[in-house]
Amino acid sequence: MAAQFLACRGDVTGLVKLVASGIPVDRGDYDDRYPIHLAAAEGRSAALYFLLNCDGVKHDVTDRWNSTPLDEAKRVASHHNTPPQKRTGAEYCVKMLTDVVNGLRPTQPPENGRY
Numbered sequence: 754m755a756a757q758f759l760a761c762r763g764d765v766t767g768l769v770k771l772v773a774s775g776i777p778v779d780r781g782d783y784d785d786r787y788p789i790h791l792a793a794a795e796g797r798s799a800a801l802y803f804l805l806n807c808d809g810v811k812h813d814v815t816d817r818w819n820s821t822p823l824d825e826a827k828r829v830a831s832h833h834n835t836p837p838q839k840r841t842g843a844e845y846c847v848k849m850l851t852d853v854v855n856g857l858r859p860t861q862p863p864e865n866g867r868y
Contacts, residue, residue, distance in 0.1 A: 757791050779810045805849060
C-alpha cells in the first residue's frame with residue numbers, strides 16, 4: 754500500500770527508496786489498483802515514468818473495474834473539471850502509456866512543474 758500512496762502523490766524519491774529496499778511496486782491493492790494506475794489517474798507523469806522503467810511493472814494491468822492505467826490517464830485528461838496542471842500531467846501520462854502500448858520507450862516528462 755505504501756507504493757500506491759507514493760505513486761498517487763507523485764513521490765518519485767519515495768518510490769526509489771521502496772525499490773532500493775526490495776519492496777515491490779508491482780502489486781495491486783484490494784481493488785486491484787496498482788501504483789501505475791494511481792500515478793496515471795492523478796496525472797503524476799514523473800512517477801509513472803519511473804514505474805514504467807521498473808522491472809516487473811506491467812503497463813496493461815486491469816483493476817476491479819477492468820480499467821488500465823491508460824484508461825485512467827485518458828479519463829483524467831479529458832474530464833472538463835480537471836485542474837489545468839493535473840490535466841497536463843495526465844496528457845503526458847497518456848503519451849507515455851500510448852508509446853509503451855505501441856512498443857516504444859516512454860517519453861520522459863519535463864523536469865519542471867509538479868506533474
